[in-house]
Amino acid sequence: xxxxLVRTVGISKEFASVRVLDNISVEIRRGEIxxxxxxxxxxKSTFIKILSGIYxxxxxxxxxxxxxxxxRGPRDAKRIGVSLIPQEFNLVxxxxxxxxxxxGDELRLPSGFLDRKAMIRxxxxxxxxxxxxxxxxxxxxxxxVAQKQMVEIAKAIKSESQLLIMDEPxxxxxxxxxxxxxxxxxxLREKGVTIxxxxxxxxxxxxICDRVMVLRDGEYICLExxxxxxxxxxxxxMVGRELNxxxxxxxxxxxDVALRVQGLCVEGLIHGIDFExxxxxxxxxxxxxxxxxxxxxxxxxxIRKRQAGKFSVGGKEVAMRNAGxxxxxxxAYLSEDRQGSGILTSxxxxxxxxLVSLSDYAGPLLRRRKEMEKTDYYVGQFEIKAPSLExxxxxxxxxxxxxxxxxxxxxxxxxxLIVDEPTRGVDVRAKRDIYAFIRSLADKxxxxxxxxxxxxxxxxxxxxxxxxxxxxxxxxxxGERINEEEIMFYxxxxxxxx
Amino acid sequence: MTLPFLKRLRPENYLSLVAxxxxxxxxxxxxxxxxxxxxxxxxxxxxxxxxxxxLGMAFVIIGGGIDLSVGSMTAFIGAIAILVVNALGGGPWxxxxxxxxxxxxGVGAGLFNGAVVTKGRVAPFIVTLGTMAIFRSLTLYIGNxxxxxxxxxxxxxxxxxxxxxxPTAVLVFFGLAFLLSGLLNRTxxxxxxxxxxxxxxxxxYSAINVDRIRLLTYVITGAMVAVTGVLLxxxxxxxxxxxGAVNFEMDAIAxxxxxxxxxxxxxxxxxxxxxxxxxxxxxxxxxxMLSVSAYLQGTVKGLVIIAAVFIxxxxxxxxxx
Numbered sequence: 155x156x157x158x159l160v161r162t163v164g165i166s167k168e169f170a171s172v173r174v175l176d177n178i179s180v181e182i183r184r185g186e187i188x189x190x191x192x193x194x195x196x197x198k199s200t201f202i203k204i205l206s207g208i209y210x211x212x213x214x215x216x217x218x219x220x221x222x223x224x225x226r227g228p229r230d231a232k233r234i235g236v237s238l239i240p241q242e243f244n245l246v247x248x249x250x251x252x253x254x255x256x257x258g259d260e261l262r263l264p265s266g267f268l269d270r271k272a273m274i275r276x277x278x279x280x281x282x283x284x285x286x287x288x289x290x291x292x293x294x295x296x297x298x299v300a301q302k303q304m305v306e307i308a309k310a311i312k313s314e315s316q317l318l319i320m321d322e323p324x325x326x327x328x329x330x331x332x333x334x335x336x337x338x339x340x341x342l343r344e345k346g347v348t349i350x351x352x353x354x355x356x357x358x359x360x361x362i363c364d365r366v367m368v369l370r371d372g373e374y375i376c377l378e379x380x381x382x383x384x385x386x387x388x389x390x391x392m393v394g395r396e397l398n399x400x401x402x403x404x405x406x407x408x409x410d411v412a413l414r415v416q417g418l419c420v421e422g423l424i425h426g427i428d429f430e431x432x433x434x435x436x437x438x439x440x441x442x443x444x445x446x447x448x449x450x451x452x453x454x455x456x457i458r459k460r461q462a463g464k465f466s467v468g469g470k471e472v473a474m475r476n477a478g479x480x481x482x483x484x485x486a487y488l489s490e491d492r493q494g495s496g497i498l499t500s501x502x503x504x505x506x507x508x509l510v511s512l513s514d515y516a517g518p519l520l521r522r523r524k525e526m527e528k529t530d531y532y533v534g535q536f537e538i539k540a541p542s543l544e545x546x547x548x549x550x551x552x553x554x555x556x557x558x559x560x561x562x563x564x565x566x567x568x569x570x571l572i573v574d575e576p577t578r579g580v581d582v583r584a585k586r587d588i589y590a591f592i593r594s595l596a597d598k599x600x601x602x603x604x605x606x607x608x609x610x611x612x613x614x615x616x617x618x619x620x621x622x623x624x625x626x627x628x629x630x631x632x633g634e635r636i637n638e639e640e641i642m643f644y645x646x647x648x649x650x651x652x
Numbered sequence: 653m654t655l656p657f658l659k660r661l662r663p664e665n666y667l668s669l670v671a672x673x674x675x676x677x678x679x680x681x682x683x684x685x686x687x688x689x690x691x692x693x694x695x696x697x698x699x700x701x702x703x704x705x706x707l708g709m710a711f712v713i714i715g716g717g718i719d720l721s722v723g724s725m726t727a728f729i730g731a732i733a734i735l736v737v738n739a740l741g742g743g744p745w746x747x748x749x750x751x752x753x754x755x756x757x758g759v760g761a762g763l764f765n766g767a768v769v770t771k772g773r774v775a776p777f778i779v780t781l782g783t784m785a786i787f788r789s790l791t792l793y794i795g796n797x798x799x800x801x802x803x804x805x806x807x808x809x810x811x812x813x814x815x816x817x818x819p820t821a822v823l824v825f826f827g828l829a830f831l832l833s834g835l836l837n838r839t840x841x842x843x844x845x846x847x848x849x850x851x852x853x854x855x856x857y858s859a860i861n862v863d864r865i866r867l868l869t870y871v872i873t874g875a876m877v878a879v880t881g882v883l884l885x886x887x888x889x890x891x892x893x894x895x896g897a898v899n900f901e902m903d904a905i906a907x908x909x910x911x912x913x914x915x916x917x918x919x920x921x922x923x924x925x926x927x928x929x930x931x932x933x934x935x936x937x938x939x940x941m942l943s944v945s946a947y948l949q950g951t952v953k954g955l956v957i958i959a960a961v962f963i964x965x966x967x968x969x970x971x972x973x
Binding site for chain 2: 209279294455457476477478480481489494495496497499501505509510512513516518520562629
């Protein structure tokens with residue numbers, strides 16, 4: 155018997171005669187962690203969807219354990235021991251944790267009734283294994299994003315799978331949680347589980363994977379030992395050309411204060427926060443998940459109920475009772491939850507772009523032509539790839555959706571732009587584009603509040619960094635002190651605090 | 653010139669039009685009488701009353717709600733309008749007053765429905781199920797379960813009037829469709845209504861006053877109900893408190909859905925409502941001509957609604973993949 159668990163033999167996939175995956179023949183070895191990298195649209199997701207039975211290949215076939223298998227759905231895949239942790243959560247919000255973990259796979263008593271005790275016990279074991287603070291009876295909707303991710307992982311590793319496929323599992327996790335995940339992955343590998351791991355974060359790929367496969371525009375580029383492939387080389391092969399400096403150069407902020415926040419309090423979450431952002435400055439907000447960064451942004455925007463807080467924008471006091479007032483005062487917010495609160499996927503590109511700034515296009519009838527012209531401008535400026543300005547957003551890739559979301563935020567011509575995880579789930583090239591836009595906005599004099607869990611981009615982008623912990627500001631860094639170590643010291647409470 | 657227009661057409665928008673054309677051809681083959689102008693005008697007139705309500709209902713559904721109270725609200729407003737006409741002597745001023753009272757009642761009822769839905773956070777289905785019972789019961793109580801009869805010939809003449817042979821109700825139906833189509837497609841309000849129905853959270857984060865937008869969808873519907881209430885009661889010059897405008901909620905919702913507006917909200921079409929209403933009217937007309945029992949017409953209507961939604965689901969799925 156060979157050491158190949160899975161062999162793909164010339165698999166291709168076409169959608170409406172567009173070839174998204176072209177003749178891929180690879181072997182996945184038993185007990186390895188195989189990384190798959192490539193830009194958005196490179197075919198990574200299509201490849202794993204074929205492996206997990208969600209798509210049938212247009213040509214070619216898959217061999218599992220040396221035998222040809224024709225998977226007709228995820229259930230078929232599950233039966234032969236393939237589990238998938240999808241990129242988007244697949245949890246029932248109204249059910250609780252253990253009900254989700256055992257959904258469709260419930261443990262039953264001999265009488266046929268559900269064996270709740272056993273399921274709860276097993277859930278506790280799984281969570282202990284994942285070192286996750288999640289109670290089995292908690293409702294999914296009450297969980298944080300990171301906790302939801304842990305539930306997804308628990309769901310996938312609950313059954314003894316031979317092949318575990320993870321599609322960008324770390325986008326929502328903090329570095330601490332990522333370490334736990336990596337430890338679990340190594341444990342699973344020890345037990346002989348084969349893992350296919352997709353990520354945009356090349357550092358993680360380098361750290362965890364045994365071998366790396368690169369896809370580009372649906373084509374196979376290479377499959378090599380991770381140890382022999384430096385990160386720069388990975389990026390180069392993904393893009394197909396030299397990827398120069400990903401972060402734009404920093405510049406010197408002006409002196410005038412754009413936004414001043416004083417004594418901001420949100421019940422149970424934010425306990426008295428003061429900060430100011432100057433025009434042209436990118437102020438980073440770092441911290442672990444649950445530190446209260448997003449809540450701070452939402453409270454500033456008037457979307458979240460506050461107990462206290464004074465705001466002034468451009469020197470003028472503003473009440474910010476609701477999002478409308480915040481927008482009028484010149485604040486724009488790019489939400490961390492793109493699909494949940496950022497964009498309307500069933501709306502056309504142009505209708506998304508003008509959604510917040512629609513009054514600029516109404517007189518009182520909407521000027522469609524003007525909307526189109528403005529959208530066309532953003533499409534050119536941001537290099538948004540869309541079939542047309544009237545394409546619904548659900549037909550765009552994540553990176554392009556994010557660019558539309560960014561266009562929507564800045565179309566109100568704000569003074570202060572709050573970006574919350576601006577590059578989540580976005581490929582390297584789109585990331586670089588987004589960094590460049592944000593910097594160019596700052597250079598035009600906008601004040602940027604930059605919330606991110608990716609230390610690399612906080613370090614690369616920000617002029618000054620506020621580190622939050624448990625709803626308070628734990629420390630503030632600038633200049634040379636903006637580095638990984640310092641940020642983590644403050645984020646975990648080793649340094650700073652009162 | 654026509655190209656961008658065609659490009660904007662999506663299956664859910666033209667499917668109902670195709671159905672209308674097919675039905676038209678089938679009906680004209682089924683009976684020679686069908687194509688007579690008088691018959692066609694009759695169909696239009698019959699569908700105008702619930703159709704006008706459907707125009708408002710489209711906004712409610714697009715905004716993610718439902719309004720079941722429209723049928724009994726129509727009877728209630730029609731009845732009050734007749735009481736006002738009678739009380740004020742039945743002259744032109746009495747009729748003007750009846751119009752104003754009806755509109756005020758319609759807007760008021762819409763405000764009530766909308767306020768309980770948005771401020772009270774009660775599901776629209778429940779709120780309007782409640783007001784549906786309330787309006788019917790009030791009508792029965794005031795009318796002692798009998799008939800409201802107008803003593804004004806002028807009022808009855810208004811209901812039977814026509815312009816160049818086209819019944820007033822039909823003209824009002826098309827006129828309002830034109831206005832509300834503009835409201836939906838060419839104004840901020842219409843865009844926001846779609847956004848609210850598509851994803852409330854995104855709308856809220858986009859600085860849209862979600863509650864106000866939603867409240868107004870019920871107010872628009874209330875106003876449309878008022879128009880229908882007056883037109884309908886003046887056509888018959890009376891309102892029957894127990895079966896006046898009964899099932900209008902069903903006809904209005906059916907017209908919206910058959911016209912291509914999904915029940916899940918987020919988008920929709922006003923001219924689709926007109927098409928949907930006419931399709932329903934043509935089906936009834938054809939059943940009459942084929943002398944199918946009137947009691948079976950509800951069965952056919954029910955099947956058509958289910959089929960319409962089923963076909964839309966299929967087409968939107970195909971469009972997505």
